[in-house]
Amino acid sequence: MNEFDFIAKYLKPLAGKEALALKDDAAIIPAGEDAEYVITKDALIEGIHFLPKTNPADLAYKIMGANLSDIAAMGAAPRFYLCAACLNPSIDETWLSTFTTTLEKIQKRYKVVLIGGDTTRHPGSLMFSITMIGEVPKGMALLRSGAKVGDVVWVSGRIGEAANFKSTRYLRPEPRVELGLALRDIATAAVDISDGLVADIEHIAKASDVKISLQADAIPIATGATVEKAIVAGDDYELAFTASPEMNDIIEKLGFEVTPIGHVLAGSGVQVLDAKNQPITLTKKGYTHF
């Protein structure tokens, strides 16, 4: 049973309407008359989500980046976070000092503050769970379910850099928070690229009940990466989004590095076409940690 079957069978029956049918990476709860909170929670475990002996500064960027990226994908402004940390005997005061000093830098950069959490010592792997809370004007959150037939599919930045585990992009992801905010009135659907371009765009296709067709040679690839590897590699934390073609000019002029890479069609699933418009066969669509 994979993660998605598990969610469908066991977790959906528990989920409130605020969970958006567990189709998005975050839930939405009311925050008064005019606003809503977007809430996401991700656990990161040493040896699974980050390399053993990752230095504390990189680790702070990694765990915050992964969660801020979910907030960015919903078009929300980061506000608050809680952090549960399971530390082990390898963690000394120097480590803690670097880790928390780096968190402070990230808090200033993304305008978010710590509001709580829990720290435990145990003998096992390092484990962090972050709950990140962002705010959006009511009804303005970007969902995965809004893509419309005829929409253009876009991606930010360059894909595949994080496939190199020594790259800055892998070690210190830069969640696209400002782009997410700029897309609130523009995009019909958005997702952050954490599992892999194709896997994450498939989440939009499924949630929106559409087919998405990507042009391989349009995908902006990081230096040193190949398109085949890049489109299935995770951890880039770029945003992929859909928008009406009428928005093309506005999107180009937003001032962000964004590239049109495909179209939304009727149907289901994701296809990647080569230069001759033939579908590329993908062996591995992306990462799942379940």
Next chain:
Amino acid sequence: MNEFDFIAKYLKPLAGKEALALKDDAAIIPAGEDAEYVITKDALIEGIHFLPKTNPADLAYKIMGANLSDIAAMGAAPRFYLCAACLNPSIDETWLSTFTTTLEKIQKRYKVVLIGGDTTRHPGSLMFSITMIGEVPKGMALLRSGAKVGDVVWVSGRIGEAANFKSTRYLRPEPRVELGLALRDIATAAVDISDGLVADIEHIAKASDVKISLQADAIPIATGATVEKAIVAGDDYELAFTASPEMNDIIEKLGFEVTPIGHVLAGSGVQVLDAKNQPITLTKKGYTHF
């Protein structure tokens, strides 16, 4: 360095005002003009917070109980939760089915719904992190910092039952959510008893800048427990609270099992007096998992 020194040195500089100076078990964020959300996050690890091979139904009660109890102590109504689960190869579908079915029962009992989370497989110990969100009318949350000199100190239920790891109270805690709601207009400070009666009441003394004096023979002790063991044992998830003596009659008539056990004085710290009003020397004030 203990948990509290760690929090003071490394986490306080990161904390927003919503964190209430990290003195309470939960943070408070605005939820519009008239309401606030109370948010708490606790991680529970196999072998530290619960016994290895705990059955999935007891485990569901344990992890939800610990977090619902924090919400109860703030006088908030539970609304939403997120759950990060790190599962290992010992977890099969029968386990998952029992675990999630039990969560569903607990959700109905406490009127709370799942809104998100994260599931990971790893080879290590079972680990769960719950983020629990409750709602209170604005300004009505019970804090640890409100105790006043002259207040009476109360405790709910009977203390020390959970010191027996085979007791229902230990295995399936019953967070005092309804009592917490009833105390909103009545109590000046409240805390849930998770670390131990004396340790938790000391949180009130410290946050309120007062001294608290308890009468040992007034403390309601569970059958089979001794007062010495009971007052330092954790996991009871009863509520301790302070209130003006003018509220005594109202509190007695609330319909909950509550007992006056001491008074709030000027000064600092917690003392426990024996029948001759001599202070009892405590060797261990309560549990800390750091």
